[in-house]
Amino acid sequence: MKTGNSGVGKTDLQEISEIIKKADTLALYPHVNMDGDTLGSCMALCLALKAMGKKVDVIIDDAIPDNLKFLDDGSCTEDLKKGEGVDIACCLDCADRERLGKRGTLFPSAGITVSIDHHMVANPFCDYNYTDTEAAATGEIVYKLLEIMDFPGSKEAGNALFTAITTDTGNFQYSNTRGETHRIMAKLYDWGIEPDRVSVLIYDSNRPERLMLESLSLSRMELLLGGKVAISYVSQKMLEQAGAEMYESERIVNELRSIAGVEVSCLVKENSIRECKVSMRSKNDFDISLLASKFHGGGHKKAAGFTLNKSLDQAMLTVKNALLESEIGKKEDA
Ligand SMILES: [Mn+2]
16 A cells, blocks of 8 residues: 555655556546535546546446536446446545445455545555645646646646636635645646636526525524524425425535624534534634534534434534533633
8 A cells, every 4th residue: 555645655646647547447436425626536537538548437426416517528427337347446535435435345346546635544545545635626636647647638627627626615715725726727727727607507506496495594593602603504394395405505504604703603404303414614713623523523624514313403402502612602702
């Protein structure tokens, strides 16, 4: 096993580019519950490798979200047979084995396994593991790999990398955005990318049901601690009323955070009568992951979550009490 940028062994992108060059057949793996970075990274690499004459499939575990369907040129498949006996299996943005889902036994059956990611890797599981935690998105790493491989660039591969980077940086607003992010973006413009058209596809292609759900949830918003905390919920009843799916609630917690003076926002999602998922965001200094870890959850300083095996009412109570007792409740001024 070789691991890059985390102190164990030595794998660099040069080495990964060499082994990919030698391969004829590849299977690329996005993580479960696909987002723009994982699928954009897979599709950019897929398109580039196909242009180099290789046979490439993107083995997906679940349906592609509607707003990312434009990325698929027909390479995405749920047919696990396509991943059998390939020269290389490469997972992108998916360094945690569990994020392979039901593809977990197929993945290691390839001749060589590779992981490319920007997340801290606790238990590297591939033959070659490359991690760059400075990269804002896995898409940034894929750009660098393609540059090393002398890929001349293409509009479609560029649009896929733009998707990866814009979605993982909150459209270049999050603190992971760096100078290098913009330098890569500038090079992608030279590939002929269409940020305007692609942004409409990613961000302005919502179903009306989503906005109906947002409206129902936002109308139940409560402000706590003198306006430093905004909290709301999504119930099964609201989903039914709006005709929406739970994944369409994902923007609400960001909307709650957008209020002036709010430092922490929180959305409690009722999955069933005895399970709620809690999503939290913080705006400035408050480390929300510390609060999430008290409930065996995880995440980052500004975005974290956890699951409670409680009814919606009980979960709301638990979360409110935890927020009131937290450091944010103790700070006099924010
Ligand atoms: Mn990512």
